[in-house]
Amino acid sequence: MSSSQSHGPDQHTERAELIIAAAHRAAAYVAAAPERGVFPEEEALRGLDRFPRDLGDKGLGAAEAVAMLDELGSPATVASTGGRYFGFVTGGTDPAASAASVLLSAWDQNLALPVMSPVAAMLDELASRWCRELLGLPESAVVTFCSGASIANLTCLVAARDALLHRAGWNVEERGLAGAPRLRVVASAEIHASVSKALRAAGIGTDQIESAPTDECGRVAVDRFPTVDGLTLVLLQAGNVNTGHSDPFSEIIPMARREGAWVHVDGAFGLWAGASEARRHLVGGVELADSWATDAHKWLNASYDSGIAVCRDPEDLRRAMSFDAAYLAGDAERAAAHLGLQMSQRARGAEVWAILTSLGRNGVAELVDRCCRLAEQMAGLLEAAGARLLVPPALNQVLVQFDDDATTDAVIAAVQSDRTCWAGGTVWQGRRAMRISVSDAATDADDIASSAEAIVRCWRRIAAEGGGSADA
Incomplete structure (x- = not known):
């Protein structure tokens, strides 16, 4: 590179x-996480008002912007990576993933095509x-x-839709969906809302969906499962979001x-039971399906956002997701732009590689x-204190x-205000x-013990005050 093309050493040094x-700021945040309330x-929430609401003509500069982000933003975060956050099946961040993301961000690689x-x-x-x-x-x-x-669910459902219609002699790429044979969906009555949302995005309405009890x-329930045919999409799940x-x-x-x-199969977190020899039987037979969706940012503890879509027959996925563009052509067998909805995309797989390389098979199973x-420890402590387990613990x-x-x-409200841990509510x-x-x-076990103690303490206080009110 000639000197006229160079950005100069100062710019790279400053970066x-x-x-x-x-x-350093990130490391300090991680080190302090266990000591703060969840x-x-x-x-800290009031401090968010100090973020400028209007974009000025003159910027603050990169260092000042990062400092503001840390000084005002870090105290206002939810400590979901500190060991005591139990809401929404939210994974933490594996150390290798967290560290790798710093390097990967600097790389800023586009995974659309291997040549990129x-x-x-x-x-x-x-x-x-x-x-x-x-x-x-x-x-x-x-x-x-x-x-x-x-x-991942949407990617698989589009592939399933096109594959079923292809088998029926209808080419979606050429003819679209208008006038296509009517597909039918048989979905678990407990199927996650994200799957219902994906169905809508795939052009499948609620009138086409039948719930399986x-x-x-x-x-x-196997004995009450509806009959199906070659125009039916069956939706099951590994790991019910409430019961596991x-x-x-x-x-x-x-x-x-x-x-x-x-x-x-929607297996956002439950599919990972297959990585454990001791838990694999809980998802026995899942490998027989045609497609699967899961997350790396839940149980595998990759940083957000990182999902995984899997299709048994690669041709079914490529039929739905590949495209023609002369400047994006290539003969590589695996090109991410032809396997999903995105073209440009960050190298999510590289972070997953860092986790798996760090842990190995045994480490993932142990996780x-x-x-x-x-979870069994938590259930035991709460049940011993007199709480009612609505479903036997699973996963x-x-x-x-x-x-x-x-x-x-x-x-629930008292526990969230107490800040020792965080757990949410649901209806079962x-x-x-x-x-x-x-x-x-x-x-770890200490996190579970201290969290269970805090939950029971809040419960005892509420019971002493006469229990919850009707509008609690």
């Missing part, structure tokens, strides 16, 4: 110094293959990374596929097993009620419940 300063204090970043393409291929192997999915299956399980644990229980895959999937139906053991989910609906709501088969999700790799 490097800025990254180092930001890394939810931000009111003073050979190193990102290689890491993506390795991570995708390792995920497939860990999850116990077919060797023929293609794995692609996306922004989360919502998009479920049992007391949220699993599809999975559908009876080994009984339903072979029956559905014999009739020509496509079976898709799954440890979270399950900790990393605990569903518990305190006396009645009003008291349960009051306990007509009852209000606290839902506790153990998904953070940083959580």
Whole structure:
């Protein structure tokens, strides 16, 4: 490069110094996380008002902007990576993932085509293959990374829609959906809202959906499963978002596929049970499906956003997602732009590669097993204190009620205000419940013990005050 083309050493030095300063701030934030309350204090929330609301003509500069982000923003964050956040099946961040993201951000690689970043393409291929192997999915299956399980579900459902219509002699690429044979959807009555949203985005309305009844644990009831045919899309789940229980895959999937139906499994967190020899039986038969969706940013503890879509037959995915563009053409067998909805995209697989390389097979299995053991510990402590477990614990989910609906709501609100831990509320088969999700790799037995103690303490105080009110 000639001197006239160079940006000069000062610019690169300033950028490097800025990254180092930001890394120091990030490290200080991580180190302090276990000592702070899980939810931000009111003073920190009021501090958000100090962020400028109008964009000035003159910028503050990069260093000042990062300093403001840390000084005003960091105190107002939810400490979801400190070991005591149990809401929304939110994973923490694996140390290798957190550190790798700093380097990957500096790389700023576009994974659309292998030629755009050979190193990102290689890491993506390795991570995708390792995920497939860990999850116990077919060797023929293609794995692609996306922004989360919502998009992974949409990616798979579009592939399923086009594949079913293709089998019926209808080419969606050429003819669109108007006038196409009518598809039917049979979905678990407990299917996650993100799947329903994905169906709508795929052009499938609620009138086409039939619910499959479920049992007391949220699993599809085999004896009440509707009949299906070659124009049916069957939707099951690994890891009910409330109970952690999975559908009876080994009984339903072979029956559905014999009739020509496509079976898709939403396994946002539950699919990772397949990585543990001790828990694999809980998702037995899931490998028989046609497509699967899961997250890396939940149980695997990748940073947000990182989802995984998997199709048994790569041709079905490419039929729905590939495109023609002369300047984006290539003969590479694996090109991310042709395997998902996005063209330009960050190298999500590289961060997953860092996690898997750091942990190995045994480390991933231990992560799954440890979270399950900790969930069982939490369930045992709360039940011993007199709380009611609404469903036997499965995987990393605990569903518990305190006396009645009003008291349960009051306990949830009190726990969130206490800030020792954070857990959210839900409704399970007509009852209000606290839902506790153990998904953070940083959580340990002490976190569970102190959190259970705080939950029971809040409950005792509310009971002493007469319980919850009707409008709690």
